[in-house]
Amino acid sequence: MTSKSDDLKKKAAFRALELVVPGMRLGLGTGSTAKHFVAGLGEKCAAGLDVICVPTSEETRQQAMALNIPLANLDELGGLDLTVDGADEMDAGLTLIKGGGAALLREKIVAAASARMIVIADDSKLVDRLGVFPLPVEVNPFAHETTAQMICEVISMNGLSGEVALRGGDNPVVTDGGHYIYDCALGLIEDASSLSEALLNIPGVVEHGLFLGLATGAVLACENGLKEFGDL
Template identity: 60%
Template structure:
């Protein structure tokens, strides 16, 4: 049963509600981007309107707009460069808590905010858990200048890192390239599997024009992965929440 199946439990909301238990008064929170993170922002807004005092740093303009609508007090990372906790989603997570992120084209800001936090906790439905990363196309944020040359270099770097597959510039419904909040583009690498997740970022990082790949390694401390069982949502945890 999927998270969008209206006949079953709302898995995104279930994972977000479990993460909300980690939030304490006075916390400085990183607010993630994407549909599951949006569920968390909605629930956080309810708590804030009931009197919870926290400050959030959004990872995208979309999250900023939602958080402001929910009445959550916000700051920038320049104003508040050290955070207590970031709650964010993931496109894939393996048993070592390695992630693929960037389906929402916010991976650079998401990684900056997560790395400025004492803890990052992932919220997702259990279908995002995989044995080997790579079935979800790996987003790579790139500079718009020299895009064709950068794409050729990315393809070569992927091969040197032991991966196979093609790359594709991400475009929107209008056929125009997707532009990130930072003014960059997204190249998606369709790799099927990433046998050595630690080798790939180093190879991609050596390519001029690559801003950041969507591999999050050694950043998440736990993942709350909601699953449907007997018509109800269960929220097992991978890693340690404390």
């Protein structure tokens, strides 16, 4: 038996599947909503759809391989036509927080290599301003506590405050790239662009979960239908 939230995610995923045409180079997202998109794509590929795909995580890679979805290396393709992925938060301007599934680095690389990025989610992910969901920051394990201290200083310099916690605590979560993640509970982020730049200037920070200017459209499912944002 599926939950109401899961049903909504399926609706958004199936709408995004309508955007896929033969010959496309696709980026496959990671997370609970993206799984529905990959599952639906697997059915279309079994029925003869000709596409080539790049997964954003090992988890998605395993799902796609099990469904016999054709996969390739992003370096080989040189670019993508469309990436479909979820989000942990999204505002009306298509600015996102991602990384709840610890795949933010590969997700951002794939999104940046795509002509279009479509977000699929239920409408609980739509917020007036980002920051209620803790911002993930991916760091190199070397001296990561020192890096975390610098993250705290940058957060303070940007007029923000909140707990900065290592995901997994004594048993840190390790990303596909071999990194750690610090989750920053900041409340509302007033200037995402400034915070983004400051975080990336910290030695030891690999990437963060603010996705700025990457999403071109979104499909959010609510109880009475679908809401579409941007250009699909």
